[in-house]
Amino acid sequence: MNSTVKIFCKNLNRYLEVEGGSSLIDIYNSVKEEIQIYPICARVNNKNEGLGYVIYGPKQVEFLDRYSPSGTRVYVRSLCMVLYKAVKNLYPSLRLRMQHSVSRGYFCTLSGDNFTITPEVVKAIKDEMQLIIDTNIPFRRHEKLTTDVIELFRNQGLNDKVNLLETSKNLYTTYYTLGETADSYYSALAPSTGVLKDFDLQPYQHGMLLLAFNADTKSGAQTPIEQKKMFDAFTTYTSFNKIIGVDDVGALNKVVLNKEVSMLINVVEALHFKVFSDIAAEIVRRNRDRGAKIVLVSGPSSSGKTTSTKRLAIQLMTNLVTPKMISLDNYFVNRVNTPLDENGDYDYESLYALDLQQFNADLEALLRGEEVALPTYNFELGERQYKGNTLRLDESDVLIIEGIHGLNPELTANIPDNQKFKIYVSALTTLTIDDHNWVPTSDNRLLRRIIRDYKYRGVSATETIRRWASVRAGEEKWIFPYQEYADATVNSSLLFELGVMKDYVEPVLRSVPHNVPEYAEAIRLRTFLDYFVPISEHQVPSTSLLREFLGGSSFHY
Numbered sequence: 001m002n003s004t005v006k007i008f009c010k011n012l013n014r015y016l017e018v019e020g021g022s023s024l025i026d027i028y029n030s031v032k033e034e035i036q037i038y039p040i041c042a043r044v045n046n047k048n049e050g051l052g053y054v055i056y057g058p059k060q061v062e063f064l065d066r067y068s069p070s071g072t073r074v075y076v077r078s079l080c081m082v083l084y085k086a087v088k089n090l091y092p093s094l095r096l097r098m099q100h101s102v103s104r105g106y107f108c109t110l111s112g113d114n115f116t117i118t119p120e121v122v123k124a125i126k127d128e129m130q131l132i133i134d135t136n137i138p139f140r141r142h143e144k145l146t147t148d149v150i151e152l153f154r155n156q157g158l159n160d161k162v163n164l165l166e167t168s169k170n171l172y173t174t175y176y177t178l179g180e181t182a183d184s185y186y187s188a189l190a191p192s193t194g195v196l197k198d199f200d201l202q203p204y205q206h207g208m209l210l211l212a213f214n215a216d217t218k219s220g221a222q223t224p225i226e227q228k229k230m231f232d233a234f235t236t237y238t239s240f241n242k243i244i245g246v247d248d249v250g251a252l253n254k255v256v257l258n259k260e261v262s263m264l265i266n267v268v269e270a271l272h273f274k275v276f277s278d279i280a281a282e283i284v285r286r287n288r289d290r291g292a293k294i295v296l297v298s299g300p301s302s303s304g305k306t307t308s309t310k311r312l313a314i315q316l317m318t319n320l321v322t323p324k325m326i327s328l329d330n331y332f333v334n335r336v337n338t339p340l341d342e343n344g345d346y347d348y349e350s351l352y353a354l355d356l357q358q359f360n361a362d363l364e365a366l367l368r369g370e371e372v373a374l375p376t377y378n379f380e381l382g383e384r385q386y387k388g389n390t391l392r393l394d395e396s397d398v399l400i401i402e403g404i405h406g407l408n409p410e411l412t413a414n415i416p417d418n419q420k421f422k423i424y425v426s427a428l429t430t431l432t433i434d435d436h437n438w439v440p441t442s443d444n445r446l447l448r449r450i451i452r453d454y455k456y457r458g459v460s461a462t463e464t465i466r467r468w469a470s471v472r473a474g475e476e477k478w479i480f481p482y483q484e485y486a487d488a489t490v491n492s493s494l495l496f497e498l499g500v501m502k503d504y505v506e507p508v509l510r511s512v513p514h515n516v517p518e519y520a521e522a523i524r525l526r527t528f529l530d531y532f533v534p535i536s537e538h539q540v541p542s543t544s545l546l547r548e549f550l551g552g553s554s555f556h557y
Contacts, residue, residue: 007055010043010062011035018055025051025191028063039063040195041074041188046519050074050188052141066195067215069469070520076106076212078139078190079199080436083108083210085181086128091115095157097435098210099238100428102231103224105200106438109207119203126201132178136194140177149173152182160434163250167257167533183436186528205231226484230428233489237430240271246495248432253533256499262539268495269544276308279488280315283421286487287321287398290418293367294399295323298406298482299425300475302448304492307548308425309402310555321398324391328403330375331359335382349474351405355384360414366393367419404475407482424486427493433531442472444493447505447525448549454508455551461508465518497546499535504550 006015007027012034018027024042028035028051042049043062048070055061064071080098087096087110094112101107110117144152146165152175153161161184165173175184178193190196198213200221211222241247244267246255255264286292295312299305313323331354332338341347362372374389393399405411407422429444446468453459483489506529512522540546547553 005055006058008058008060010060011037020056022055023051024049024053024055024061024063027055027061035063037063037065038195040066040071040190043070043517043520046514046517047523048074048188048520050139050141051191066213067218072212072215074188074190075196077185077187078193079196079210079212080106081139081176081178081181081183081185081189082129082132082193082196083125083201084183084436085132085178086125088181090124090128091121095435097432098438099207099432100234100430100438101440102234103204103209103227104222105202105204105209105211105224107204107207107209107231107234117203117207122201122203122208125208129199129201133193133196133199136192137178138192139189141174141189142177143172143174146170146173149175149184153184156182158183158435160248160250163254164248164434164531165250167250167253168531170530184434185437186433186531187524205235229424229484229486229489233491234428234430237428237491237493241430241495244495247430248434249531250434252431252496252499253531256533256535261496261499261535265496265539265541269541272311272494272545275490276311276315277318279423279490280312280319280321282488283316283398284319284321286421292419292421293393293397294363294401294412294415294419295421295423296406296412297400297402297423297425298404298408298479298486299490299492300404300445300479301471302445302452302549303426304448304545304548305402305425306557307545307553307555308423308490308492309400311543311545312423313400316398320396322394322396323400324393324397326362326374326391326399326401328354328359328401328405330377330384331355332377332384334384338382349404349478351408351410351478354405354411356411356413360412363399363412363415366391366399367415369393404479407485408478409482409485422485422487423490424483424488425490425492426483428489428491429493430491431493431495431498433528439498439528441493443525443528444498447498447501447529450508451501451504452549455549460511461505461522462512462516462518465512465521468521492545494544494546496535496540498529499532500537500540500546500550502529502532502534504537505529 003020004017005020006017009016028039041064044059066075084096094110098108150162150165175182176189198221200211202209214220214222246252255261297305297309316323333355338346339350339352365372371390371392373386374391375384376387377384427441427444429439429441432438450461450464453464509522509526512519542554
């Protein structure tokens with residue numbers, strides 16, 4: 001007979017005495033009348049675990065529902081495995097690829113000999129998914145020698161996972177089964193398919209869009225939105241990945257191990273060069289034909305806006321155009337007039353933290369050819385000051401303005417559209433871990449920010465992770481709604497960058513202490529970085545956008 005152990009349940013804020021060997025779902029069922037959520041996973045000693053996790057000793061446990069960030073990831077991963085099983089049941093010879101998030105869902109494709117995705121195919125797969133969910137099949141977790149798991153996946157035709165594991169140094173590998181179907185994910189799944197009641201699968205472009213639950217309405221599936229420009233940007237880079245033969249981590253690792261990464265870096269950097277060159281040429285054309293003299297550069301945190309702006313300025317000069325800059329920060333209202341957020345703190349992310357009237361008046365004067373007195377913001381005093389700085393736009397000049405609100409029409413409401421060129425910059429990560437696991441673009445940016453904050457701002461990974469939810473909320477409110485307004489989209493991600501960042505960021509992530517909630521996120525990031533073979537930073541050129549975060553850039557920041 002198992003002895004009893006004490007666990008501390010954060011949901012109830014008290015200790016519980018449970019039988020040793022009890023699973024988390026057993027523990028939840030014993031107190032579910034007292035807990036006001038229906039969990040999909042749990043956090044055990046600040047590490048995310050599935051509800052099948054078994055308790056043998058004292059632990060701290062917090063049950064999480066699907067609306068928590070960790071719970072949402074569990075829900076989506078579990079839906080992906082249901083989708084894979086449905087495809088395998090109906091079309092066993094086809095290859096399913098979960099490529100990236102877009103339009104509030106997850107874009108996926110099917111490929112095989114002369115196969116075309118039709119609405120009828122999508123409906124058949126959706127119906128099969130619904131049947132699997134209604135049957136309430138358990139997700140079962142297994143751990144075996146990596147060599148055995150490689151053979152399992154090879155027999156199932158999952159060559160992408162075979163390539164990934166063959167470049168792994170792990171002795172054991174975790175995988176999951178749903179009935180007879182096996183798959184791997186880098187973190188926990190739901191206890192069974194029956195909890196995945198809210199989903200949708202719709203035809204989308206040349207593939208399908210998998211949609212999870214709607215967190216706003218608390219019921220039903222998410223409703224897609226139009227994001228054609230974002231999708232086109234993703235498609236350009238996935239096509240590029242296919243041409244060079246590197247579209248997942250296993251393929252990237254083999255390039256590194258075969259000592260071919262220098263050529264890969266050169267090709268990827270050349271693509272970035274071409275992007276900025278093409279945009280500069282289009283700005284010059286718009287300037288000539290429509291009088292577009294203002295370039296607005298926007299994008300979320302750690303997207304590489306600053307380096308993108310500097311590289312664009314260089315390309316404009318090669319087109320015989322002189323770039324001039326204005327910093328939006330200098331147009332902050334005095335601190336006493338700054339709007340407050342829901343917590344009563346100054347909301348510097350708000351559009352209305354800027355003096356929009358003065359900003360537009362200055363832009364209008366510049367476009368008329370007048371000389372304008374430029375303000376400087378004194379952050380210590382929280383006041384805008386004038387110190388004699390002036391600016392005038394000559395005939396060959398273009399004004400570049402970088403800031404998170406650049407695409408918001410209200411920022412430049414007094415300026416005619418024909419006089420503006422809008423650029424959206426984001427790290428649209430197109431490298432997948434394998435066919436069924438993608439790298440969220442927000443994870444790519446978070447890793448960049450952890451490195452930058454630690455290296456240049458003296459901010460710990462714990463603090464950066466703690467602030468990230470607030471940063472993301474600001475992006476959802478002030479940046480993402482306007483990304484489709486862009487005249488050009490710059491994908492700042494680099495196919496090799498996660499391999500380069502690995503050695504930089506892992507020690508910083510390991511510094512996150514075990515006794516804080518942010519440990520769960522640090523462990524999750526470390527787990528997926530573990531798939532990458534490290535790439536030496538010495539092969540990254542000084543002009544690379546990645547140098548904005550690593551250091552060693554030839555640009556001045």
